[in-house]
């Protein structure tokens with residue numbers, strides 16, 4: 001990857017908290033300019049810690065992070081205005097109004113006032129009607145909308161969304177994804193952590209899986225689903241089988257639906273290599289006179305891929 005294509009470069013990043021807990025262990029990561037990178041990982045994997053370090057909220061124990069070529073330790077003042085962060089925690093109750101809070105947030109980064117922009121952000125997030133309400137009078141979902149508005153008010157080029165849709169309703173989730181897509185069209189780089197894997201599947205260009213402070217994998221989403229994905233063939237048998245015939249022992253098979261459905265699981269990668277590929281399997285069925293009425297193929301979801309990865313590491 002050329003330097004210009006990389007907006008964030010993380011090298012050998014370690015974080016050991018004061019209590020001795022090692023939350024990040026030698027993380028290397030490049031975030032590409034303009035991409036939407038989804039960071040997946042179980043609770044406690046280190047996602048928030050990593051975002052905290054890149055956004056200057058947490059000090060690294062060792063390693064380096066550069067944003068747009070600036071070092072986060074040395075040049076944080078240049079970096080900070082480029083970054084927007086929607087944190088996990090909700091706002092503490094505040095007596096300020098929505099409008100004041102969001103406008104003030106822009107001013108903090110030294111950007112000139114831009115009421116038209118603030119209005120647009122508030123409208124996009126369905127907060128316009130609430131602009132004169134005090135934050136403490138808002139519902140949890142509304143407070144989350146304010147957090148997003150605050151993160152966008154200074155027009156960051158790099159936006160971190162730390163579980164932005166945890167516990168929010170469907171409407172906000174849709175509003176958010178619409179906004180995120182628009183931001184991405186305008187060249188904003190987005191890093192998203194989420195526990196909703198289907199969200200990553202829908203939105204991400206690349207997916208990184210982090211577990212116990214280490215990056216387990218980082219890959220283009222499409223490639224990942226293809227490479228790691230297993231496919232299943234569901235075969236509706238004419239006659240139920242009591243057990244899997246020993247002649248088929250070399251295939252990965254399961255019987256469900258009272259023996260009426262045979263499930264053949266195979267690696268998409270091996271599909272072409274092919275000793276145990278579909279063609280040979282179908283031939284075996286034919287030889288064994290196992291007849292079927294229907295055949296369905298199912299690609300495994302990212303969720304299955306993720307669960308398998310994290311399970312394997314245990």
Ligand SMILES: Nc1ncnc2c1ncn2[C@@H]1O[C@H](COP(=O)(O)OP(=O)(O)OP(=O)(O)O)[C@@H](O)[C@H]1O
Nearest residue numbers: 017019021023041042043044045046047048049050
């Ligand atoms: N201030 C702290 N002191 C000690 N340990 C901490 C501190 N902050 C976080 N940790 C620990 O570091 C690990 C990583 O936490 P982190 O919040 O980065 O995980 P996460 O991947 O964001 O998890 P989640 O999905 O639950 O938000 C956890 O085991 C957590 O308990």
